[in-house]
Amino acid sequence: xxxxxxxxxxxxxxxxxxxxxxxxxxxxxxxxxxxxxxxxxxxxxxxxxxxxxxxxxxxxxxxxxxxxxxxxxxxxxxxxxxxxxxxxxxxxxxxxxxxxxxxxxxxxxxxxxxxxxxxxxxxxxxxxxxxxxxxxxxxxxxxxxxxxxxxxxxxxxxxxxxxxxxxxxxxxxxxxxxxxxxxxxxxxxxxxxxxxxxxxxxxxxxxxxxxxxxxxxxxxxxxxxxxxxxxxxxxxxxxxxxxxxxxxxxxxxxxxxxxxxxxxxxxxxxxxxxxxxxxxxxxxxxxxxxxxxxxxxxxxxxxxxxxxxxxxxxxxxxxxxxxxxxxxxxxxxxxxxxxxxxxxxxxxxxxxxxxxxxxxxxxxxxxxxxxxxxxxxxxxxxxxxxxxxxxxxxxxxxxxxxxxxxxxxxxxxxxxxxxxxxxxxxxxxxxxxxxxxxxxxxxxxxxxxxxxxxxxxxxxxxxxxxxxxxxxxxxxxxxxxxxxxxxxxxxxxxxxxxxxxxxxxxxxxxxxxxxxxxxxxxxxxx
Numbered sequence: 001x002x003x004x005x006x007x008x009x010x011x012x013x014x015x016x017x018x019x020x021x022x023x024x025x026x027x028x029x030x031x032x033x034x035x036x037x038x039x040x041x042x043x044x045x046x047x048x049x050x051x052x053x054x055x056x057x058x059x060x061x062x063x064x065x066x067x068x069x070x071x072x073x074x075x076x077x078x079x080x081x082x083x084x085x086x087x088x089x090x091x092x093x094x095x096x097x098x099x100x101x102x103x104x105x106x107x108x109x110x111x112x113x114x115x116x117x118x119x120x121x122x123x124x125x126x127x128x129x130x131x132x133x134x135x136x137x138x139x140x141x142x143x144x145x146x147x148x149x150x151x152x153x154x155x156x157x158x159x160x161x162x163x164x165x166x167x168x169x170x171x172x173x174x175x176x177x178x179x180x181x182x183x184x185x186x187x188x189x190x191x192x193x194x195x196x197x198x199x200x201x202x203x204x205x206x207x208x209x210x211x212x213x214x215x216x217x218x219x220x221x222x223x224x225x226x227x228x229x230x231x232x233x234x235x236x237x238x239x240x241x242x243x244x245x246x247x248x249x250x251x252x253x254x255x256x257x258x259x260x261x262x263x264x265x266x267x268x269x270x271x272x273x274x275x276x277x278x279x280x281x282x283x284x285x286x287x288x289x290x291x292x293x294x295x296x297x298x299x300x301x302x303x304x305x306x307x308x309x310x311x312x313x314x315x316x317x318x319x320x321x322x323x324x325x326x327x328x329x330x331x332x333x334x335x336x337x338x339x340x341x342x343x344x345x346x347x348x349x350x351x352x353x354x355x356x357x358x359x360x361x362x363x364x365x366x367x368x369x370x371x372x373x374x375x376x377x378x379x380x381x382x383x384x385x386x387x388x389x390x391x392x393x394x395x396x397x398x399x400x401x402x403x404x405x406x407x408x409x410x411x412x413x414x415x416x417x418x419x420x421x422x423x424x425x426x427x428x429x430x431x432x433x434x435x436x437x438x439x440x441x442x443x444x445x446x447x448x449x450x451x452x453x454x455x456x457x458x459x460x461x462x463x464x465x466x467x468x469x470x471x472x473x474x475x476x477x478x479x480x481x482x483x484x485x486x487x488x489x490x491x492x493x494x495x496x497x498x499x500x501x502x503x504x505x506x507x508x509x510x511x512x513x514x515x516x517x518x519x520x521x522x523x524x525x526x
Contacts, residue, residue, distance in 0.1 A: 073116060076112070076115045076116055076120065077116070077120075080108055080111070080112045080116070080120065080124045080127075081124070081127060083104075083108045084105070084108060084124060084127045084128045084131050085131065087104045087105055087108065087128070087131065088128075088131030088132065088134060088135050090104075091131075091132065091135035092134070092135045092138050102132070102154055105128040105131075105132060105158060106157070106158075106161050108124060108128065109121055109124050109125045109128060109158070109161050109162050109165050110161065110165050112124035112125075112165070113162075113165030113166055113168060113169040114165075114169060114172075116169075117166065117169045117170060117173060118165075118166030118167065118169055118170050119166075120166075120169075121162045121163075121165035121166040121169060122162050122163075122166055124162070125158055125159065125161065125162025125163075125165075126162070128158055128162075129155060129158050129159070132154065132155070132158065133155070197217035198217055198218055200217070200219065201219065201289075202219060202287050202288060202289050203216070203217065203219045203220030203221075203222070203223040203224065203287070203288035203289070203290075204216065204217045204219070204220060204285065204286070204287055204288075205220055205285070205286045205288065206283060206284075206285055207239065207283065207284040207285075207286070208281070208283060209281045209282050209283070211236070211239055213229070213235055213239075214283075216229065220288060223265065223267065223288055223290050224238075224257065224288070225257070225258055238257065241255055242255075242269055242271070242286055243271075243284075247271070250270075251270050251271060252268055252269065252270055253268070253269050254266055254267065254268050254269075254291065255267055255269065264292075264507075265290055265292045266290075266291050266292045266295050267288050267289065267290060267291065268288070268289045268291045269286055269287070269288050269289075270286070270287045271284060271285070271286055271287075272284070272285045272286075272287070273285075296505055299472065300503065300505075303472075303475055303476075304498075306476065310476065310477055315366060318362045318366055319366065321358075321362060322359065322362050325355055325358060325359055325362070326359070328351075328355055329352060329355040329356065329359070332348055332351045332352055332355070333348075333352060335348055336348035336349065336352065372417070372420075372495075372499040374415075374499075374501075375415045375416040375417050375499070375500055376415060377415065377416065377417065377418065378413055378414075378415060378523055379413060379414055379415070379416040379417075379418050379421060380411060380412075380413045381411075381412050381413065381414065381448060381455065381457070382408055382411050382412070382448070384418060384421060384422060384425070385406060385425060385446060385448075386406070387422065388422055388425045388426050388429060389404060389406060389429075389446075391426060392404070392426075392429055392430070392433065395430075398430070398433045399433060399436055399442065401442065402433060402436060402442040402443070402444055403441070403442065403443045403444070404444045404445075404446070405443070405444070405445045405446070406446045406447075407445070407446065407447045407448070408447070408448035409448070409449075409450075412448055412450065412455045412522055413522070413523050414455060414500070414520050414521065414522060414523050415500075415521075415523045416500050416520075417496075417499075417500075420496045420499075421496065421500070423492070423493075423496065424492070424493040424496040424497060427489045427490060427492065427493045428459055428490075428493060428516055429444070429459070430489075431489070431490065432444050432459065432461040432463060432514070434482075435461060435463030435464045435465070435513075435514065436461070436463045436464075437463075437464065438464060439462060439463050439464070441462075442461070442462065442463065443461065443462050444459075444460070444461045445458070445459075445460045445461075446458070446459050447460075450522070451519070453521060453522055453524075454519050454520065454521055454522060455519070455520050455521075455522045456517065456518070456519055457516075457517070457518040457519075457520070458515060458516070458517055458518075459515065459516040459518075460513065460514070460515040460516075461513050461514055461515075462512075462513040463513055463514065464510070464511065464513075465508045465509050465510045465511050465512050465513050465514055466508040466509075466510060466514060467510050470508075471506055471508045474490050474506065475490055475491055475493075475494040476491065477491040478491075479491075497518060497520070500520055501520065501521060502518055502519060502520035502521075503518070503519045503520075504516060504517070504518050504519075505517045505519075
């Protein structure tokens with residue numbers, strides 16, 4: 001394969017050389033005729049032009065039928081032998097005294113070496129040598145001095161050029177084969193490199209010494225927003241963050257970048273640097289991993305561990321408070337029966353009412369702390385959410401100008417506790433309404449989607465949003481930012497979804513709104 005490629009390439013070079021072959025010879029004669037009038041001899045030039053025209057016709061004819069030759073070497077042998085004969089005919093016609101045309105032999109031999117290699121250059125050189133000596137011997141002006149000069153200079157030149165052309169052709173052929181093999185190896189390495197980059201689960205970026213993005217793989221396009229690859233300013237800002245942030249002992253950094261659809265991702269980056277001493281340049285390679293989901297899982301696990309510890313402790317304390325609280329309530333009721341005036345009775349009534357409220361709060365908290373058994377009832381989500389929306393619309397304490405959109409494509413159902421799920425959704429939606437306090441055009445969107453065998457419930461508002469610290473603690477019991485809140489609403493909500501085997505993720509930015517994403521396994525049994 002490599003040898004054929006080299007031959008084909010050199011063949012067209014040889015054709016180009018031979019095309020110039022006759023053009024140059026004719027041009028030399030014509031130009032000489034202008035500057036040296038005595039050189040323009042019709043008896044010499046008419047045969048020369050006739051032979052030159054014949055050579056051009058033969059060359060054009062053979063070149064036209066080049067593709068029809070099954071054996072290309074036959075084409076070249078015919079061409080070079082004819083050229084040698086034509087050159088010899090020119091020298092015979094001009095009686096050899098115009099030795100300027102001797103260089104035509106040399107061009108013919110060099111072209112033969114390009115296409116027929118050393119064997120061609122040697123044989124064409126031999127034919128040229130025979131033809132040249134025949135032209136010398138047939139000249140009526142031949143003298144012994146000229147003949148000796150021709151043997152010593154021109155014949156040796158023919159032999160030397162034949163040898164050099166042959167050696168050079170062999171060298172070029174070997175060089176061409178090696179070059180083709182090197183190119184094949186480079187293509188294999190390049191294909192392997194691209195294959196590896198396209199299948200690794202991490203994004204890879206290659207940057208030159210000037211900070212320009214040279215190469216990236218498909219995973220990097222999936223991880224990073226399109227603007228990184230299309231806008232130089234966006235890439236420059238990201239490159240500054242990747243290059244200048246302090247790395248840990250493992251060489252990692254983590255940074256948050258904007259993703260598609262106004263979402264953000266947490267990326268872990270590792271950097272490698274390669275220096276080319278010969279070129280005095282360096283190339284930086286950044287390996288990127290999307291660890292957003294991993295960090296969310298870690299955060300949920302920390303929250304669950306924290307909630308479990310707090311719940312266990314609080315349940316024990318609540319149980320211990322409940323007994324003395326019952327004693328206090330009973331004692332106050334006895335004192336109330338013995339009260340002598342209305343003022344004392346009113347005060348005792350207040351104490352009894354507040355102890356009952358505390359007892360109810362403790363009862364609710366103990367219910368929260370008590371684990372629920374796995375649900376077994378089939379619950380259709382669309383009617384359930386519609387019921388929750390109706391409850392909101394009849395609640396006079398909430399804003400009535402909220403644009404509430406509920407989007408779904410088809411009915412979905414899960415295994416669950418209908419009343420508890422209703423209470424959980426109601427808690428989230430009431431919190432969303434309360435976040436619209438300073439929003440001019442409040443919009444609340446609920447959307448049901450399928451993802452494999454799970455149901456995704458997205459609840460998004462454009463309210464006041466939350467600080468990062470608040471977002472991390474919203475499911476903690478008794479943590480609240482409201483002046484009259486108990487801090488148990490979202491804690492109970494989290495407990496309900498957790499008991500249903502669901503995961504709940506919260507994305508929020510202060511001043512931009514909040515989105516709850518609840519993922520729960522779908523029940524396919526009708």
